[in-house]
Each structure stands twice: as C-alpha cells, then as structure tokens.
Amino acid sequence: MRMVLYASLLVIALVALWLLLPTQSQAATTHHVTIDAAQYEFSPGRIEVAQGDEVIITLTASDVVHGLYLDGYDIEQQVLPGVSQQIRFFADQPGKFRYRCSVSCGALHPFMIGELVVSSNAPFRQAVAAVLLAVAGSIFYLSRFRSSQNEQGSETTRA
Ligand SMILES: [Cu+2]
Numbered sequence: 001m002r003m004v005l006y007a008s009l010l011v012i013a014l015v016a017l018w019l020l021l022p023t024q025s026q027a028a029t030t031h032h033v034t035i036d037a038a039q040y041e042f043s044p045g046r047i048e049v050a051q052g053d054e055v056i057i058t059l060t061a062s063d064v065v066h067g068l069y070l071d072g073y074d075i076e077q078q079v080l081p082g083v084s085q086q087i088r089f090f091a092d093q094p095g096k097f098r099y100r101c102s103v104s105c106g107a108l109h110p111f112m113i114g115e116l117v118v119s120s121n122a123p124f125r126q127a128v129a130a131v132l133l134a135v136a137g138s139i140f141y142l143s144r145f146r147s148s149q150n151e152q153g154s155e156t157t158r159a
Pocket of ligand 1 (some may be wrong): 006041045067101102103105106110112
C-alpha cells in the first residue's frame with residue numbers, strides 16, 4: 001500500500017519537474033503572416049504569437065525598396081516591389097520585439113516600425129507544477145502522519 005503511494009508521489013513529482021523544463025510549447029502552431037511594407041508603415045503593424053510557435057512571414061513591398069529587421073531575433077530581409085520574400089523562424093524568446101525598416105526609403109523611414117508580441121507560456125506551466133508539488137507534499141506529509149499513528153498503535157498492542 002505504501003509502495004503504491006510512494007510510486008504515485010514520484011510520478012506527480014516527475015510530471016511537475018517535466019512541466020518546469022523549457023520546451024517548444026505544448027501545441028506549437030504555425031502562423032502564416034503577410035506583411036506589406038509601404039511608405040511609411042508595415043501592415044499589419046502588430047503580430048501576436050505564442051512562445052514556441054513557428055512564424056512564416058511573406059514580406060512584400062508595394063511602392064519602393066524596403067527591408068525588415070526584427071529586433072531580438074536578429075533577422076533582416078530586404079524586399080523589392082513586386083518580389084515577395086519569405087522569412088521563417090521559431091518564436092523561441094518571449095517578449096515584445098520591434099521590426100523596423102532596414103532600407104532608407106524616404107523622409108519618414110525612421111518611423112516605419114511594427115511590433116511582434118511573443119507571449120510566454122512559462123507562467124502557466126510553473127503554476128501547474130507548483131500545484132502538483134503542493135499536492136505531492138501534502139500527501140507525503142499526511143501519509144507520514146498516518147503511519148506514525150499506526151506504528152504507535154501497533155506498538156501498544158505488541159506491548
Ligand atoms: Cu524604410
């Protein structure tokens with residue numbers, strides 16, 4: 001009986017530890033996004049994905065030559081009008097990252113900025129792990145409490 005209890009405690013603890021390991025998300029999805037660059041903005045100007053997702057960007061330019069430089073991921077791609085380019089990467093770092101035009105395209109070029117938001121999935125996994133460890137800990141505590149009572153009882157009957 002106690003073996004079963006300890007085995008299940010071990011399983012719970014292992015699951016909790018597994019949840020704490022960094023991973024490529026539970027169900028990573030692939031986002032196909034077309035970003036059009038034009039004087040002086042990207043559309044869309046904001047992309048939201050989850051950490052671990054794959055992002056495939058089709059980059060187009062609708063007027064002059066533009067470029068896209070993605071902060072944090074160090075990705076740079078230039079694009080000519082009429083010739084689309086593909087950018088593919090895994091959003092493995094959580095946070096907010098700006099993408100800016102990397103080709104001087106005119107007076108307002110410095111203001112040609114978009115934002116990639118990569119939401120972290122770590123807090124949820126950490127919360128689940130904490131709950132599992134708390135459950136395992138209290139089961140362990142209760143089982144020791146019970147068994148020490150039983151031992152006392154058996155000692156008195158033996159004596
Ligand atoms: Cu530009």
